[in-house]
Amino acid sequence: MDIAESDAVRPLAPQEFEQIRHLAYRTFGLDLKAGKEELVSARLRKLVRGGGFHTFQDYYRSIVGDRTGESLLAMIDALATNHTSFLREPDHFQFLRDQVIPGMGTRDPIELWSAACSTGEEVWTLAMVLNEALPRRRIRITASDISNKALSFAQRAVYPVERCRGVSAAWLSRYFAAEGRPPVSYQVAPALRAQAAFRRLNLIESYSWPHSFPIIFCRNVMIYFDRQTQERVIAGLSQHLEPGGYLFVGHAESLTRVSHSLEYVKPAIYRKPGKKEAKWNK
Ligand SMILES: C[S@@+](CC[C@H](N)C(=O)[O-])C[C@H]1O[C@@H](n2cnc3c(N)ncnc32)[C@H](O)[C@@H]1O
Numbered sequence: 092m093d094i095a096e097s098d099a100v101r102p103l104a105p106q107e108f109e110q111i112r113h114l115a116y117r118t119f120g121l122d123l124k125a126g127k128e129e130l131v132s133a134r135l136r137k138l139v140r141g142g143g144f145h146t147f148q149d150y151y152r153s154i155v156g157d158r159t160g161e162s163l164l165a166m167i168d169a170l171a172t173n174h175t176s177f178l179r180e181p182d183h184f185q186f187l188r189d190q191v192i193p194g195m196g197t198r199d200p201i202e203l204w205s206a207a208c209s210t211g212e213e214v215w216t217l218a219m220v221l222n223e224a225l226p227r228r229r230i231r232i233t234a235s236d237i238s239n240k241a242l243s244f245a246q247r248a249v250y251p252v253e254r255c256r257g258v259s260a261a262w263l264s265r266y267f268a269a270e271g272r273p274p275v276s277y278q279v280a281p282a283l284r285a286q287a288a289f290r291r292l293n294l295i296e297s298y299s300w301p302h303s304f305p306i307i308f309c310r311n312v313m314i315y316f317d318r319q320t321q322e323r324v325i326a327g328l329s330q331h332l333e334p335g336g337y338l339f340v341g342h343a344e345s346l347t348r349v350s351h352s353l354e355y356v357k358p359a360i361y362r363k364p365g366k367k368e369a370k371w372n373k
Contacts, residue, residue, distance in 0.1 A: 200229035211245025334365035
């Protein structure tokens with residue numbers, strides 16, 4: 092029985108798993124460990140069936156042979172974990188408000204980078220925290236992810252009501268427009284949306300920005316990378332952090348075993364050493 096005929100999710104054969112594993116590692120850094128065969132098979136099944144392929148081999152060959160890169164992007168979308176939420180890991184936002192923002196002096200605009208922003212909840216949380224703390228300052232958030240699908244969602248910025256549970260009623264009325272009565276979803280208000288610019292960016296490839304950032308959030312993506320890839324990604328992020336600038340990583344992503352040049356501030360928060368520019372008060 093081939094894959095298109097069967098409804099049961101068949102784990103990939105060892106060789107098929109190896110091929111997908113190598114491809115995912117090479118193209119977006121995903122470190123698929125042995126034992127994930129069933130998960131990978133389940134996540135790719137829709138694409139295999141939808142493309143009318145009879146075997147994983149055929150599917151794999153089509154991705155490798157697709158010069159447009161579209162099939163690869165679809166595979167990345169299927170394999171990557173996009174889970175996120177508003178105010179995720181709230182102590183980061185408290186630290187930002189209590190420790191980082193007061194040290195930012197009079198700088199204007201304030202530029203942040205949310206790397207691996209997924210469907211945007213992190214971006215809009217940052218925007219709300221900054222607008223609350225510095226209502227008259229210009230806020231510019233650069234948001235990036237490898238997934239076009241996640242980026243389109245983030246840009247549309249419409250969230251079903253269940254995904255807005257963590258947002259206070261005051262913030263919902265200040266920064267969102269309700270859709271439906273009673274609301275079924277909320278869309279981020281245009282004024283906030285205007286503060287973010289989105290770009291597709293693969294953290295394991297080389298990239299550049301026209302300026303460095305005082306604050307970078309890169310959370311819950313390095314957890315899927317091996318140590319070598321983490322080092323490469325941290326080096327890239329550090330390069331785009333200004334001296335005195337802060338890097339926030341996910342709480343599950345301790346950098347203790349990773350070699351890097353940043354100062355440890357507290358769990359999941361690092362700072363770039365060197366001459367702190369006049370723009371930093373402390
Ligand atoms: C679990 S989400 C994290 C979202 C958010 N930062 C948070 O902490 O809630 C991980 C995101 O990393 C993205 N991603 C995976 N590999 C990537 C890569 N090589 N470059 C950029 N983004 C990547 C995925 O598309 C996904 O949206």
